[in-house]
Amino acid sequence: MTLRSGSGRSSTRGVDSVDTSGPTDASTFTLVSESGIGLPARVIGGALKAGRLLSRGISRGTRWARDTITVVGWLCVAVLVIALPLGVSLRWIEFSVAGWISLVLLVIAVPFLFGGKSYSVTFALTTDRVVAGTDAQASVSATNISSRLQLPGRIDIPVGQGLVDLGLPFMRPGQVFEEVVTIPAQRRGVLDVGPVTTVRTDPVGLLRNEMRWADVKRLFIHPVTVSVPSTSTGFIRDLEGNPTSILTDADISFHAIREYQPGDSYRHVHWKSTAKTGRLMMRQFEETRRSRMVLALALNPQEFANPDEFELAVSSLGSLGVRAIRDGREVTVLTSADIPVGAKRSVRSIRSLSSQSPSRLLDDLSQIDMAPNAMTLEGVCSLTSRVVNDMSVVVLFCGSSVTPQVLQRARLQLPSDIGVVAVLSAPGEEPSFRSLSGLGVMTVAILDDLRSLLARYAG
Numbered sequence: 001m002t003l004r005s006g007s008g009r010s011s012t013r014g015v016d017s018v019d020t021s022g023p024t025d026a027s028t029f030t031l032v033s034e035s036g037i038g039l040p041a042r043v044i045g046g047a048l049k050a051g052r053l054l055s056r057g058i059s060r061g062t063r064w065a066r067d068t069i070t071v072v073g074w075l076c077v078a079v080l081v082i083a084l085p086l087g088v089s090l091r092w093i094e095f096s097v098a099g100w101i102s103l104v105l106l107v108i109a110v111p112f113l114f115g116g117k118s119y120s121v122t123f124a125l126t127t128d129r130v131v132a133g134t135d136a137q138a139s140v141s142a143t144n145i146s147s148r149l150q151l152p153g154r155i156d157i158p159v160g161q162g163l164v165d166l167g168l169p170f171m172r173p174g175q176v177f178e179e180v181v182t183i184p185a186q187r188r189g190v191l192d193v194g195p196v197t198t199v200r201t202d203p204v205g206l207l208r209n210e211m212r213w214a215d216v217k218r219l220f221i222h223p224v225t226v227s228v229p230s231t232s233t234g235f236i237r238d239l240e241g242n243p244t245s246i247l248t249d250a251d252i253s254f255h256a257i258r259e260y261q262p263g264d265s266y267r268h269v270h271w272k273s274t275a276k277t278g279r280l281m282m283r284q285f286e287e288t289r290r291s292r293m294v295l296a297l298a299l300n301p302q303e304f305a306n307p308d309e310f311e312l313a314v315s316s317l318g319s320l321g322v323r324a325i326r327d328g329r330e331v332t333v334l335t336s337a338d339i340p341v342g343a344k345r346s347v348r349s350i351r352s353l354s355s356q357s358p359s360r361l362l363d364d365l366s367q368i369d370m371a372p373n374a375m376t377l378e379g380v381c382s383l384t385s386r387v388v389n390d391m392s393v394v395v396l397f398c399g400s401s402v403t404p405q406v407l408q409r410a411r412l413q414l415p416s417d418i419g420v421v422a423v424l425s426a427p428g429e430e431p432s433f434r435s436l437s438g439l440g441v442m443t444v445a446i447l448d449d450l451r452s453l454l455a456r457y458a459g
Contacts, residue, residue, distance in 0.1 A: 304399030
């Protein structure tokens with residue numbers, strides 16, 4: 001081994017002892033082993049490090065190639081790799097020409113990739129809520145933040161399963177490109193818009209350079225609704241504070257006087273009647289009910305003849321729910337939830353939609369859809385009676401496939417002392433309202449029928 005002194009003093013090979021008197025100035029001593037035992041370890045360590053670097057480089061190169069080279073580009077690369085060597089070696093002019101053309105196209109395409117990060121892009125929806133059948137607007141702005149002229153490019157905006165693309169022109173340094181994009185919203189639902197992507201590609205489409213600039217934005221497409229009369233009148237009138245036929249010993253609506261029974265509270269003794277009869281007489285009251293409107297919709301496709309009936313049912317529910325919320329009613333909106341196939345016979349499930357505000361309710365209605373494993377109307381009513389205890393009015397929404405017998409069975413699942421109305425969506429049939437064994441059945445062919453029928457039977 002060799003003992004080296006950092007102060008410039010001579011080292012001694014094979015030293016048996018070291019002078020311990022030490023130098024007069026500060027020194028650094030390094031012990032260097034000359035044995036060859038550590039050499040294999042250093043070689044292996046270096047090889048492993050080089051392997052990791054090579055693997056990382058291959059991974060990055062593969063990712064770059066996958067993201068940059070298009071299908072046409074890979075075809076061009078294959079022609080270059082296969083046709084050019086064959087043409088040169090076998091002197092096939094056709095193969096040689098194809099190979100050289102592929103090489104020239106690839107070389108020309110490379111400059112079009114430069115400048116992908118030279119843009120600053122902003123994207124915003126004018127509104128994130130629209131009504132089905134209308135169009136939404138979005139604004140896109142791209143700025144050349146570099147100090148060089150940028151070649152033409154493209155902006156891609158994913159809209160649901162579709163794609164909206166905008167062409168970027170030649171842009172000088174600092175130039176701003178602005179465009180308003182129209183997003184069609186023909187059917188109820190929720191669309192994910194974005195992320196906005198700038199794309200640089202050559203005219204042939206061999207190579208492409210993409211960069212994402214904005215987050216995904218959600219566009220809620222609300223169901224079509226109409227303005228309906230107040231829910232405080234008609235056959236779905238507000239029952240809050242109104243007495244019912246149920247008698248109770250403590251309430252605010254006086255009904256009659258009866259004799260004392262063990263367990264009655266002395267606070268409700270009617271002293272004048274007690275003095276006249278000589279027996280202890282008690283006040284009896286009619287129970288008043290706090291109003292809660294329940295709107296229930298089953299999502300099983302067997303209860304709707306076609307998707308248009310389902311959309312009409314959703315719009316009817318939305319129209320009545322929005323009006324009830326604006327009237328200050330306590331509203332509970334329930335739909336059947338999708339059930340896993342394996343648990344279909346043993347699990348029952350309903351979902352409560354938000355009724356805090358009209359917009360929140362319509363947002364939730366935008367996301368529902370028919371599900372083959374969802375419960376039917378009868379099952380929804382059965383579970384509703386277990387979940388909601390203070391309901392006074394229940395409105396059921398269903399399609400024309402629901403028969404009167406099914407409606408009667410659904411009515412039996414609900415308490416007998418509450419009002420129940422069924423709104424039957426049946427395009428093409430005559431609008432009507434009829435009574436059916438303790439429940440009202442309203443048939444609507446178009447959404448405006450709901451408004452006219454509610455106005456006709458109000459009062």
